[in-house]
Amino acid sequence: MVTAADQETRQDVAWAAARQLAHEAAEPTPPVQVPLGRAAGLVLADDLVAATPLPAFDTSAMDGFAVAGPGPWTIAGSARPGRPWEGERLADGQAVEISTGAVVPPGTHAVLPVESATTGDGQVTGPELPGGKHIRRTGEDAPAGTSLAPAGAPVGPALLGLAASCGYDELPVRRRPSVRAIVTGDELARHGLPGPGRVRDALGPLLPPLVADLGGDLAGLAHVPDEPDAALAEAVTAASDADVVVVTGSTSVGVTDGLRRLLAERDARWIVDSVASRPGHPALLARPRGGPYVIGLPGNPFAALTAAHTLLGPLLAGLSGRPLGSLPQAPLLTPIPVPAGRTRIVPVVWDGAGVRALGGDRPAFLNGAALGDALAAVPHGHEPGAAVPLILLRT
Ligand SMILES: Nc1nc2c(c(=O)[nH]1)N[C@H]1C(S)=C(S)[C@@H](COP(=O)(O)OP(=O)(O)OC[C@H]3O[C@@H](n4cnc5c(N)ncnc54)[C@H](O)[C@@H]3O)O[C@H]1N2
Numbered sequence: 098m099v100t101a102a103d104q105e106t107r108q109d110v111a112w113a114a115a116r117q118l119a120h121e122a123a124e125p126t127p128p129v130q131v132p133l134g135r136a137a138g139l140v141l142a143d144d145l146v147a148a149t150p151l152p153a154f155d156t157s158a159m160d161g162f163a164v165a166g167p168g169p170w171t172i173a174g175s176a177r178p179g180r181p182w183e184g185e186r187l188a189d190g191q192a193v194e195i196s197t198g199a200v201v202p203p204g205t206h207a208v209l210p211v212e213s214a215t216t217g218d219g220q221v222t223g224p225e226l227p228g229g230k231h232i233r234r235t236g237e238d239a240p241a242g243t244s245l246a247p248a249g250a251p252v253g254p255a256l257l258g259l260a261a262s263c264g265y266d267e268l269p270v271r272r273r274p275s276v277r278a279i280v281t282g283d284e285l286a287r288h289g290l291p292g293p294g295r296v297r298d299a300l301g302p303l304l305p306p307l308v309a310d311l312g313g314d315l316a317g318l319a320h321v322p323d324e325p326d327a328a329l330a331e332a333v334t335a336a337s338d339a340d341v342v343v344v345t346g347s348t349s350v351g352v353t354d355g356l357r358r359l360l361a362e363r364d365a366r367w368i369v370d371s372v373a374s375r376p377g378h379p380a381l382l383a384r385p386r387g388g389p390y391v392i393g394l395p396g397n398p399f400a401a402l403t404a405a406h407t408l409l410g411p412l413l414a415g416l417s418g419r420p421l422g423s424l425p426q427a428p429l430l431t432p433i434p435v436p437a438g439r440t441r442i443v444p445v446v447w448d449g450a451g452v453r454a455l456g457g458d459r460p461a462f463l464n465g466a467a468l469g470d471a472l473a474a475v476p477h478g479h480e481p482g483a484a485v486p487l488i489l490l491r492t
């Protein structure tokens with residue numbers, strides 16, 4: 098439970114509140130206009146509005162005959178996509194051979210599909226059709242001026258196609274925020290087997306795809322020794338061209354964990370200074386005066402992964418103008434003990450009507466997360482079968 102005093106100090110912030118605070122702290126990057134071909138994966142900076150009615154003209158939904166009045170009908174020409182019928186208005190008793198997607202001539206009552214039509218001697222016959230049958234009317238999908246997607250919507254394949262259908266050549270978007278990562282730890286090895294006093298760096302390989310999944314552009318990743326403190330200070334200064342600096346393995350209170358000392362020296366504004374979650378408790382988010390946002394992820398790899406989803410994901414969403422949205426939920430079928438006042442983050446897999454905890458989730462062990470479909474955020478007092486929020490790990 099977060100008390101008013103905790104909110105003031107930003108310590109032990111409840112897990113859901115930490116996500117919210119990280120999102121709210123972000124000032125969105127400025128909008129830019131980019132050609133459609135470069136907009137995929139970015140976020141709309143403005144509503145996407147239909148400039149014309151959609152469809153923009155009455156169009157045939159079938160290959161067949163546009164007919165006027167009761168049959169039989171005399172065939173008076175043809176209408177093809179991009180090549181409308183040249184007459185002015187179809188008179189009763191007339192028909193025009195028409196293709197799907199062609200302009201429906203004025204005066205048309207309905208389109209008779211070719212499968213229902215009988216032709217001969219320049220005439221066509223067929224069953225009586227209700228007015229408007231097989232005609233897609235102007236503006237039937239959306240009248241001009243309709244807002245089709247709100248600012249903050251991610252630009253995916255369908256949105257790009259929709260924008261093109263509306264006649265857009267460029268879109269107003271926000272660029273992906275840039276991230277620089279600093280991995281600290283004198284014990285870390287980047288190749289070969291772990292052994293006494295020697296830990297393989299798990300976060301160097303984990304961070305680039307994670308940053309991309311969370312909506313950022315990783316501009317660089319540096320390995321920095323624990324001591325002296327000046328090494329971390331220099332690395333953070335060198336990373337200040339990014340929107341966000343992520344530092345791993347320096348969040349705790351030991352002599353080799355200098356991040357909090359550095360943030361104090363730089364008069365940083367605290368946004369989150371530890372989260373009431375397990376793992377990921379020492380995670381932090383602060384902003385030194387005049388510098389980029391700084392996120393501290395715990396050195397334990399699974400703790401770092403959960404903390405990135407808690408703080409980095411929402412911060413990047415806010416920077417790119419995406420709403421935080423509510424998380425999907427599913428019943429968690431496995432009993433999970435959760436200490437009072439904490440949220441446990443556990444890897445889960447889909448299992449029929451709900452999700453099942455996988456295990457393999459001690460703070461330094463990524464086995465469960467490597468195989469999981471999602472991370473479940475489990476509150477204190479959870480009963481098996483009750484729904485919990487999920488952070489999806491696969492799409
Ligand atoms: N007195 C206290 N000590 C600790 C506390 C505390 O509240 N009081 N919190 C513990 C928790 S919880 C965590 S999590 C860690 C966080 O520590 P740091 O972020 O400062 O990280 P380190 O101490 O450097 O490393 C912790 C652990 O993780 C290993 N590590 C570090 N980086 C990597 C990497 N890139 N790849 C793989 N493994 C890594 C490191 O060897 C340590 O074993 O603090 C606790 N202590």
Ligand code: MOO
Nearest residue numbers: 376377378400460
């Ligand atoms: O909470 Mo730490 O983040 O246990 O590993």
